Amino acid sequence: MHPRKLLGLAAGTLLTLTLAACGGGGGGGGASFPLIAPAAPSTPAPTYKISGTAAYGHPVAGQTVQVQDATGKVCASTTTASDGSYSMDTTACAAGSAAVFLAGYTTPAGAPLEAVAIPPQGTPVIDGVVNVDPLTTMLAYAAAGLVLDTSAPADNAHVLALLSKVSAAQYQQARTSLLIAPLLQVLQSTYGVSTNGFDPTTSTFAADGQGLDAFFDAYLFTATPTSVQLQAPGSIGPLVLVTLPTTAGGGSAVTSTTAYNIGGTVSGLSPGDSVTLLLNGGHAFTTNANGNFTFPTPVAGNYSVTVGTQPAGKICTVSNGTGAGITASVSNIGVTCSAITYTVGGTVAGLTGTLMLQNNGADTKTVSANGAFTFATPVAWHGSSNVTVNTQPAGQTCTVTNGTQSNLAANVTNVNVTCSTNTYTIGGTVSGLTGTLALQNNGADTLVVNANGSFTFSTPVAWSSTYNVTVNTQPVGQTCTVTNGAGANVAVNVTNVSVACALTPQPVFVYVPDYGNNRVLGYRVDTATGVHTTIPGSPFAAGTDDRWVASATTPGGTFLYATNQATNNISAYSVNQSTGTLTALTGSPFAGGAQPGSITVNPAGTFAYVANRQGANVSAYRIDQTTGALTEITGSPFAAGVIPIRIAINSAGTFAYVANQNGGNVSGYSINQSTGALTEITGSPFATAGSPYSVAVNPAGTFAYVANFEGSISGFSINPSTGALTPLTGSPFTGSYTAAGWQAITVNPAGTFVYASTGNANGHNGPVVVFSIDADTGALTNVPADSYLDGSGVFYTTFDSTGGLAYVGSFINITVALAHVDPLTGALTSFAGSPFNVGARPYNLAVVKPSP
Incomplete structure (x- = not known):
């Protein structure tokens, strides 16, 4: 039986080969040595360098090699020589793993060439030999756990980010797995050995001429202290040849293709002439006759045939003399000789x-x-x-x-x-954006960004030039900060500019009606941190059973109004723009209707409307633009349904809608823009699917939504001319919470989501639930995963003007929450320390922003 060698792979950093004999016994020897020697010098040199070769079947010459360190910075760069070799100083690179790659170069198949350098333990920067070829690219992906991905990493940073999770042993195992892959394929396809979970160090071996034994009989292994080779029968070159480093920190050279003959035809030689040809700069071959020739030395991967010595008085020219990635012998090289x-x-x-x-x-x-x-x-x-x-x-x-x-x-x-x-694009990513942002590069080339994600400036920059990305216009209510925004000596496309947007720190005043305690509570809230403090002078006296508050900003200042249900009047205050302190207006309280419930101010801040719960009507008031005082409008109160409870006005201020709690309908009115008087819309009232407790209109004024106490939402389209309501297809809409007790509804400023205060099996203490709005039809779809403050009795939700912040009042837990709003899902996430106790059951709350 033939002699053979058995390849064993030791876990971690060692590749071990064991020589075995089959048949009637026999002995053998073994040797072990490191595939990659990770040990660092005891004393790091004052400077660090890496060198290597870039190749894809043949040397990749004249290409830029760059090193991107673990911080994302390109810390070293050079150009490959004609033989693909390179060397560069890496002293400026940060500690940790680094990507070594050919900038802007791809193989004919469109794949990048890159490698990953993991410095020896204790070495602050990379140092040693790093080759850049398809094998190192696979190793980089394997080491980063990407071999099973359906697509390659988006960039070097993707690989580097994952490498921090890879141990040295895992990296060595990745290399070992790739080296043995050709062997496993032969085992399975030719010898019927199952390679699922195959490990040559532990798999059963029997000297019976079958399976593994047959494989080792046919394929000769040889091993030296510096190389490992698997020789396929009948081939000219090795199936796998690994040349190991001879010194610590050196790199391994791997050949996994078979070598082939290189030859062709010589013509034009005369008797007495001779020409010497070179293969890959060596392997000189001299011929003095026309006809076919073959170099005695086969090659693998690539070849280049040139003339070493010309015949006397003639010139010989080589055609078809170069090739790469060969998979068969070459015989079409032409050598033409002539005196002309x-x-x-x-x-x-x-x-x-x-x-x-x-x-x-x-x-x-x-x-x-x-x-x-x-x-x-x-x-x-x-x-x-x-x-x-x-x-x-x-x-x-x-x-x-x-x-x-x-x-x-x-x-x-x-x-x-x-x-x-060469020119290169400048771009990166934006995160946290909720509005519209304008960026500039080098003080020009303005780019408007409306969504989170990647961005690229339209005008590229020239090679070796500079870039400087800055914020030209901040989004409303946010501050965006640029990192990695400037650079010089640009030699690759820039993709790592980061723009992070966050709420601009700005205090707001939050006012909560303390129903039953006859007062209004005031808080100053930091919208960046969520920290809250009590406004000086709070609580502020109000009438009996104050139930609802609303604010209005006029040329004369900002004013707050509280409806007092038991005393049938309205308390009015001016808001100190510095402290938030409330001061009662002259003439306050102002007379109201029978049990005034909610109060709503039109968008212009000129009129206020109060739903009188026991009056079955709506009182209308003109707001004095200087003093904030209320004067009842001629014709007020205007008839409504049974127990009118909430009022919504469209953003144009032309239509008003009143939810009639016990009427099972919504009253609709047109608003006289001069007098503020209400005129009921033809067809009003409009039937709902239950007891309507709240009504909201989307910012575009095209849809209206009603929260029905019984656990549903009635949706309507709004006639833009008359204001009449028409039920939407699919209305009423239901969600994951169907118990009775739904109290309030609102639409976010972008008009993309509806927020409803729900009930559950325990009563009026369901969470805020989110519905997405179909922009074309107005239909609602519940987002089951997006619910907020379950069990707290949420009665009211309102937003800031950007839609990035929500303020939520919880009736059962007696708290107010400040929450971030996800612009994509509508989900609410509390600030740290939120919700906070307010000592009152907030039927609603008013948010006032101080003047700049």
């Missing part, structure tokens, strides 16, 4: 740096100025030319046209090389 030769050249335009060209993979020509150029080595008669860019100028991309020509019979002068300066 022609020069190859052309013109360069747009160049600003230094460009290196090659003809037929050799004869490098350095060009530093625009104009004509000619290669030093001519081309044989009937030979061919293939002009390519060997090294791009810094910050430019040069393109060759008319570069490939064959059967030459004249000098070539029409090769055109056009160079253009």
Whole structure:
């Protein structure tokens, strides 16, 4: 039976090979050595460097290699040489893992080339050998746990963010898994060995010529202190060859393709002539005869055939002399020799740096100025030319046209090389935005952003230039801060500018009617932190059983009104814009109707309307724009339904709607813009699906929603001319909470969500529930996951003007909550320390913003 070697993979950092014999016994030896030696020097050098080779089947020359450290900064950069090699100083890189990648380069399949450097323990920055090729790219993804992802990482930062969770042992295991993958494929496809969970160190092995034994009989393993090789039968080169580092910190070179013969045809030689050809700069091969030739040394991956020594008096030209990623032997290389030769050249335009060209993979020509150029080595008669860019100028991309020509019979002068300066886009991400933000780059190129997510400026910047992203216009009620916003020497697209938006710290005054205690409570609330304090002078005296408060801002100041249900009047106050303190107006309290309930002020702040619960009507008042005093409007009170309870006015101030609690309907009115008088709309009252406790109109004035006590929402479309209500298709709408006790309803300022105060099995103490609004039909869809303050008896919810903050009054728990609003889901999330106790059962609350 054939001798063979058994590959064993030790967990962690060791790759162990064990030599075994099969058949009637036998012995063998084994050796173990590190796949990657992670040990750091005992004393770090004063500077740190990495070097390596960039390759994709062949050297990737003239490309920018960059290092992005764990902070997201590009901390080192250089350009690969003609053989793909590079070296750079990494002393400026931060501690931790780093991505090493070819900036702006992708393979023909569109894949990036990148690697990940994990510094030895104790080393502050990366140092050593890091190759950049498809294998290292797979290793980077595997080490970051991305091998099962359906798509590649969006950028290097994605990989780096995950690497912090990867241990050194896991990284080594990722490398080991990739190295053994070709072996497992052969085991399964050829020898029927199940590779599910296969581990050569523990899987059963029997010397019976079957399964694993048959595999090791056919495939020869060899191992030295510096290499491991699996040799496939009948092949020229190795199936897998791993060349291990000889010093700590060195890198491993991996070949996983079979080597192939390289050859072609020579023509044009005369008796006595000879030509020496080179393969990949070496492996010299001399021939003195025309016809077929083959280099004695096979190669894997890539090849480049050039002329080492020309025949006397002649020039030999190589065609088809280069290739990459080969999967079969090559036999189409042409070597044409002739005493008649022609020069190859052309013109360069747009160049600003230094460009290196090659003809037929050799004869490098350095060009530093625009104009004509000619290669030093001519081309044989009937030979061919293939002009390519060997090294791009810094910050430019040069393109060759008319570069490939064959059967030459004249000098070539029409090769055109056009160079253009590289440009790069500037962008990043915005988070926390609830309004409209305007950004600028370099003081211009204004970009308006209306949503969270990625952004990119429309005007790119030139290579090696600078960028400076700033906020041109802040969104209303928010302050946005830019990080990673400035940079210089741009050489890649910038995607890591971060713009974080947060509520602008601004105090508000919150007023709560203390029903039963005949007073109004006042609080100063910080909208950035949620911290609250009592307003000086609070509580403020009111009438008996004050139930509802509303504010109005006029040219004369800001005023607050509280309806006193038992004394049938309205207390009125001026609001001190500095302290929030309330001072009773001259003439306060003002006469009201029978049991005044809620009070609503029109958007212009000129009229106030009060629903009189036992009067079955609505009182209307003109607000004095200087003093805030109330004067009842001629014709007031205006008839309504049975127990009118809440009033809603559209944003244009042209229509008013009153929920009649025991009438099972909503009264609709048009508002006289001059007098404030109400005129009932034709068709009013409009029937609801239960006992309406609250009504709300969306900001566009196109839909109205009514909270029915029995656990549903009646939805209506609004006729824009008459104000008449028409039930929406699907109305009434229900949600995950169906118990009776629904008290209030409101629409957020964006008109995208409805918030309803619900009941549950325990009575009037359900949560605030959220419904999304169909922008076209007005139909509501409950968002079951978005409920807030269950069991607290939420009776009222209102928003600030931006819609980013909600204020919620809880009747059962006697608290007020300040909450962030998710603009995408409508969900409410309490500030730290919220909700806070207010010592009163808030049927509603009023929020007043101090003047700037």
